[in-house]
Amino acid sequence: MSCIAMGPPGPPPFVSPFLSLFYRPVRSSLLSFIFSSGRHGLVLLLVPIPPSSPLMGESWFHREFLNPRRLAFNVLFYGTHLFFFAYGWYSQATNIRLAGLNTLGYSVWISRGAGLVLAYDGGLILIPMLRNIIRVVRPKLTWLFPADENIWFHRQVAYSMAFWSMVHTTAHYVNFINVERTQIRKQTAQDIHYTQPGGITGHFMLLIMLLMYTTAHQKIRKQCFEAFWYTHHLAFFFMIGLYTHATGCFVRDSVEPDTIPTFPFYSTEHCLGYLSWRFTIWPGIIYFGERVWREIRARRATRLSKVLVHPSGAMELRITKPSFKYTAGQWLFLQIPELSSFQWHPFTITSAPEDPYVSVHIRQVGDFTRALGDRLGVGPSVVAAMTQAAMKGAEKDDKAGVSRGDFVELDPSISSISLPHVRIDGPYGAPAEDVFSNEVAVLIGAGIGVTPFASILKHIWYRQRKGRLGSLRRVEFFWVCRDAPSFGWFQSLLQEVEAAQADPNFLRINIYLTQKIGEDMLWNIAVNDAGADYDPLTLLRSRTMFGRPDWKSIYGQMKQAIEAGQYLPGSTSQLKTKVGTYFCGPGVLAKAIKEACDESSSSTVEFSFAKEHF
Amino acid sequence: MGNLIWHEYSRFVSITATVYAIWAGFFGLFYRKFFWDFVGGTLRDPGGLQAPPGAAIFVSLIIKAPVIPIMAMILGMVILCIEMPLPAIKGLSLHRSLVVRVILLLFQTFLTILFYQGTNAAIWSFIAAGCYIRAIMLGEEMAEAKGNRGRSGQA
Numbered sequence: 001m002s003c004i005a006m007g008p009p010g011p012p013p014f015v016s017p018f019l020s021l022f023y024r025p026v027r028s029s030l031l032s033f034i035f036s037s038g039r040h041g042l043v044l045l046l047v048p049i050p051p052s053s054p055l056m057g058e059s060w061f062h063r064e065f066l067n068p069r070r071l072a073f074n075v076l077f078y079g080t081h082l083f084f085f086a087y088g089w090y091s092q093a094t095n096i097r098l099a100g101l102n103t104l105g106y107s108v109w110i111s112r113g114a115g116l117v118l119a120y121d122g123g124l125i126l127i128p129m130l131r132n133i134i135r136v137v138r139p140k141l142t143w144l145f146p147a148d149e150n151i152w153f154h155r156q157v158a159y160s161m162a163f164w165s166m167v168h169t170t171a172h173y174v175n176f177i178n179v180e181r182t183q184i185r186k187q188t189a190q191d192i193h194y195t196q197p198g199g200i201t202g203h204f205m206l207l208i209m210l211l212m213y214t215t216a217h218q219k220i221r222k223q224c225f226e227a228f229w230y231t232h233h234l235a236f237f238f239m240i241g242l243y244t245h246a247t248g249c250f251v252r253d254s255v256e257p258d259t260i261p262t263f264p265f266y267s268t269e270h271c272l273g274y275l276s277w278r279f280t281i282w283p284g285i286i287y288f289g290e291r292v293w294r295e296i297r298a299r300r301a302t303r304l305s306k307v308l309v310h311p312s313g314a315m316e317l318r319i320t321k322p323s324f325k326y327t328a329g330q331w332l333f334l335q336i337p338e339l340s341s342f343q344w345h346p347f348t349i350t351s352a353p354e355d356p357y358v359s360v361h362i363r364q365v366g367d368f369t370r371a372l373g374d375r376l377g378v379g380p381s382v383v384a385a386m387t388q389a390a391m392k393g394a395e396k397d398d399k400a401g402v403s404r405g406d407f408v409e410l411d412p413s414i415s416s417i418s419l420p421h422v423r424i425d426g427p428y429g430a431p432a433e434d435v436f437s438n439e440v441a442v443l444i445g446a447g448i449g450v451t452p453f454a455s456i457l458k459h460i461w462y463r464q465r466k467g468r469l470g471s472l473r474r475v476e477f478f479w480v481c482r483d484a485p486s487f488g489w490f491q492s493l494l495q496e497v498e499a500a501q502a503d504p505n506f507l508r509i510n511i512y513l514t515q516k517i518g519e520d521m522l523w524n525i526a527v528n529d530a531g532a533d534y535d536p537l538t539l540l541r542s543r544t545m546f547g548r549p550d551w552k553s554i555y556g557q558m559k560q561a562i563e564a565g566q567y568l569p570g571s572t573s574q575l576k577t578k579v580g581t582y583f584c585g586p587g588v589l590a591k592a593i594k595e596a597c598d599e600s601s602s603s604t605v606e607f608s609f610a611k612e613h614f
Numbered sequence: 615m616g617n618l619i620w621h622e623y624s625r626f627v628s629i630t631a632t633v634y635a636i637w638a639g640f641f642g643l644f645y646r647k648f649f650w651d652f653v654g655g656t657l658r659d660p661g662g663l664q665a666p667p668g669a670a671i672f673v674s675l676i677i678k679a680p681v682i683p684i685m686a687m688i689l690g691m692v693i694l695c696i697e698m699p700l701p702a703i704k705g706l707s708l709h710r711s712l713v714v715r716v717i718l719l720l721f722q723t724f725l726t727i728l729f730y731q732g733t734n735a736a737i738w739s740f741i742a743a744g745c746y747i748r749a750i751m752l753g754e755e756m757a758e759a760k761g762n763r764g765r766s767g768q769a
Contacts, residue, residue, distance in 0.1 A: 166637070170637070170641065173641060173645070173730070173731050174641070174645060177645045177647055177662070177730060180662040180663060181660060181661060181662040182660050183657075183658075183659040183660050183661075183662070186657075186659070188652055188657060188662070188663050189647065189662075189663075189730065190649075190652050190663075193733075203734065206734055207734075207737070207738075210627065210630055210631075210738055210741075213626075213630070214623065214626040214627050214630060215623070217626055219622060220618070220622070220623055220626070223617055223618055223619055223622070224617055224618035224619075227618050227623070367617060
């Protein structure tokens with residue numbers, strides 16, 4: 001087995017021993033890489049990996065407190081929450097004008113404190129969703145916070161909101177029953193709960209939270225994205241409820257609520273709430289503005305110019321939209337009004353900015369993508385037949401028959417199929433331009449996380465042709481994947497890029513297959529691989545390796561090779577060689593690679609790691 | 615479009631509603647109030663609402679002794695044991711029964727709607743029950759847990 005994995009016929013002699021060290025034997029527990037593929041095969045997983053993976057065997061304390069960044073976040077985030085709670089409590093308890101309310105005691109202090117915290121959370125919750133603003137500020141702020149973790153942050157705020165809602169609501173149940181019992185105000189508890197604005201909006205917000213939180217569970221999101229997507233738009237009503245929660249003037253020093261006929265319909269003379277809506281409404285307004293702007297932008301002229309169907313089942317949509325400017329490694333939202341005029345689905349852009357079109361590759365894995373396949377007349381059954389034919393062809397003879405990389409173009413002028421209208425929104429995600437400021441770029445894609453590299457590799461290739469590579473001298477591309485054949489379209493792209501390489505040392509493709517390999521497959525590989533020019537699995541000149549990459553030895557070897565001057569001829573004269581790693585994939589792997597990077601850095605070679613770049 | 619598995623969704627609603635019910639029942643021990651006392655009740659100053667004589671049974675079960683909140687808490691814990699589920703219940707057909715869940719949740723709705731703190735839990739439990747009914751109507755069935763789950767070295 002090891003001979004299969006190691007036998008690289010092509011690369012220059014000094015690379016050979018280097019490569020063999022990348023290899024680590026296949027183990028029986030290879031299934032530990034379980035990539036979540038989102039709903040569509042191609043959804044770029046910017047997933048801010050909640051570092052809760054049990055695989056790491058790390059203690060909760062270690063994770064939350066012994067990691068400086070996380071510690072800083074925890075101190076800041078929970079610190080401000082506790083501060084607002086304490087301040088809310090204090091300002092209520094010490095306010096002489098609210099002496100009447102203060103007769104209720106602890107419950108009113110707690111409810112006011114928690115209320116202020118909730119206002120803070122209500123202001124924060126939308127900020128991570130300001131996608132366009134984040135896209136603009138992210139490149140400038142990567143040093144400060146991992147901006148791609150915006151959904152993670154959104155969730156942290158939501159968890160905090162759930163907790164403080166519980167505190168706030170519980171305290172108010174006590175408040176209102178005590179108001180009724182003491183008759184400090186001539187009302188019953190039910191009156192306050194169900195006839196006054198504070199109570200009504202509060203109960204509605206709780207109900208909306210129940211629906212939003214339950215449908216946002218990752219299990220539901222994966223099953224039925226629509227349920228999550230539509231339900232999450234209840235946020236609109238939630239925010240309205242939040243901004244109007246205090247309009248009932250519950251916190252007052254007068255007997256009756258002091259309402260006025262003009263906005264905001266209560267006087268601040270006697271209504272002594274925190275008036276937090278004046279602050280928290282701004283993220284809401286900006287978010288609303290963003291949604292409007294996205295709608296306007298999406299309406300600009302867009303045309304689906306071509307659809308290519310790859311035998312592996314991936315559909316390549318080539319879209320022309322002159323107003324759409326993007327850089328390599330970004331992603332977009334796609335809408336097909338014919339299928340649904342509300343849903344926007346995220347896809348990674350697979351074309352390079354130099355291409356005259358924007359392309360996305362879509363695998364038929366979810367209901368939306370399958371519906372799209374049906375619409376284009378290439379539903380799952382058609383694709384299956386095509387794949388089979390292609391596989392047969394590939395088995396017989398790579399060159400004469402149909403190779404796996406061949407695709408079928410859907411041409412509306414020949415066939416009866418018309419192309420649907422599409423709308424795209426974006427781009428989102430950070431550009432990968434700084435690849436060119438490194439001498440060596442290590443691009444690592446794991447599983448579905450390989451998709452942004454399609455665009456980046458193409459982009460590098462275009463720049464290489466124009467001779468505008470910056471300081472980039474070599475590219476190491478790693479693809480760690482459970483079963484490569486399911487990503488046939490990517491293989492064909494890699495084939496093109498590989499074939500176009502004049503300098504065999506510039507780009508090296510390393511593919512690691514982590515799948516458990518059966519005996520039949522093993523023999524098949526052994527028989528077909530020996531002496532063949534192309535790898536039998538991927539049809540690339542680069543050999544597929546089996547098992548998981550050992551990052552420490554990979555980086556260690558790379559460092560040694562660079563220091564010895566073998567890797568980059570002539571680089572020894574330089575003071576410091578910069579090796580930038582760009583990773584997209586699951587967090588467990590990110591961590592292992594980052595550790596390897598940190599460990600291998602020395603005074604002459606600087607390894608940097610960027611996970612949040614895509 | 616969409617392929618929502620309703621009983622898996624209902625589980626989340628049910629767990630949320632049930633945790634609320636237990637919390638509500640707990641506070642019902644300390645602040646005892648019959649929720650429906652405003653129907654025909656008299657407002658005392660001080661003292662609050664006093665339920666009409668017709669509701670004497672609820673006054674004795676909620677205010678004099680918090681029997682209903684305690685029952686709601688126990689029922690809530692039973693539901694949680696089934697939903698989470700407790701290891702001992704995991705293999706039983708009870709764990710996979712959607713009908714049992716509907717009945718328990720409707721019973722929870724009934725119990726929690728009677729006392730002051732429980733109204734939201736009642737509404738939410740009712741929603742959960744409705745979702746489970748939808749799952750039953752769609753013919754969903756809960757798969758039996760795999761025997762080898764969590765045991766290593768046997769696969």
